[in-house]
Amino acid sequence: KQEVTQIPAALSVPEGENLVLNCSFTDSAIYNLQWFRQDPGKGLTSLLLIQSSQREQTSGRLNASLDKSSGRSTLYIAASQPGDSATYLCAVSKGDYKLSFGAGTTVTVRA
Amino acid sequence: DTAVSQTPKYLVTQMGNDKSIKCEQNLGHDTMYWYKQDSKKFLKIMFSYNNKELIINETVPNRFSPKSPDKAHLNLHINSLELGDSAVYFCASSQMGDSAEQFFGPGTRLTVL
Numbered sequence: 001k002q003e004v005t006q007i008p009a010a011l012s013v014p015e016g017e018n019l020v021l022n023c024s025f026t027d028s029a030i031y032n033l034q035w036f037r038q039d040p041g042k043g044l045t046s047l048l049l050i051q052s053s054q055r056e057q058t059s060g061r062l063n064a065s066l067d068k069s070s071g072r073s074t075l076y077i078a079a080s081q082p083g084d085s086a087t088y089l090c091a092v093s094k095g096d097y098k099l100s101f102g103a104g105t106t107v108t109v110r111a
Numbered sequence: 112d113t114a115v116s117q118t119p120k121y122l123v124t125q126m127g128n129d130k131s132i133k134c135e136q137n138l139g140h141d142t143m144y145w146y147k148q149d150s151k152k153f154l155k156i157m158f159s160y161n162n163k164e165l166i167i168n169e170t171v172p173n174r175f176s177p178k179s180p181d182k183a184h185l186n187l188h189i190n191s192l193e194l195g196d197s198a199v200y201f202c203a204s205s206q207m208g209d210s211a212e213q214f215f216g217p218g219t220r221l222t223v224l
Contacts, residue, residue, distance in 0.1 A: 015152055021186070032212075034211055034212060036215070042217060042218070043115075043201060043215045043216055043217040043218050044154075044201065044203075044215040044216060045215075046215070049212040087152070089154070091154075091213075096158040096167070097142065097144075097159040097161065097166045098144070098159055098167055099146075099154075099156065099213060101153065101154040102152055102156070103151070104151065104152060
């Protein structure tokens with residue numbers, strides 16, 4: 001059974017600081033890994049999708065890396081802003097038509 | 112131009128009632144899903160449908176019955192609601208293929224009293 005862990009559970013940083021969010025998974029036989037953002041009371045917004053053959057993906061200030069062999073992914077958010085405050089979720093797919101989610105990291109960016 | 116939409120957004124009902132949640136996607140995707148987010152905010156797959164066919168039923172009680180009238184819709188009917196069914200239910204969709212990106216709806220917050 002795939003288990004996904006996100007550390008830390010919560011993070012508070014001053015505006016402008018870079019954010020580093022960690023995700024680990026127990027079964028390295030994944031097809032892809034997806035990072036989401038969830039705002040309070042809202043749905044999930046897909047941020048980045050990394051296929052198993054890729055090492056990283058970038059979108060604007062966001063960069064996600066994937067080390068499949070060690071079962072790890074890291075989401076970097078450069079020059080954080082108060083608008084980046086949200087819960088960030090990591091999810092992995094084993095090619096079985098379902099995502100296994102971590103519990104998320106709640107980020108607060110202080111102005 | 113909403114990609115994945117759900118109705119209703121909020122649902123408050125008494126124990127024992129039957130209720131339905133509707134989901135529609137206009138992305139032209141072949142695969143749709145239902146996830147449940149519990150009070151601890153943990154998201155878990157319930158069902159996956161591909162081309163209107165059930166692929167995954169993740170040990171969900173048979174009080175929950177998904178129905179897919181066409182590829183753009185996946186509705187969730189819940190019979191005999193229980194207190195423990197209170198949660199946020201999310202619909203999602205993706206292109207056919209097990210490595211496709213999933214897109215989520217806004218969620219339906221179900222409260223059973």
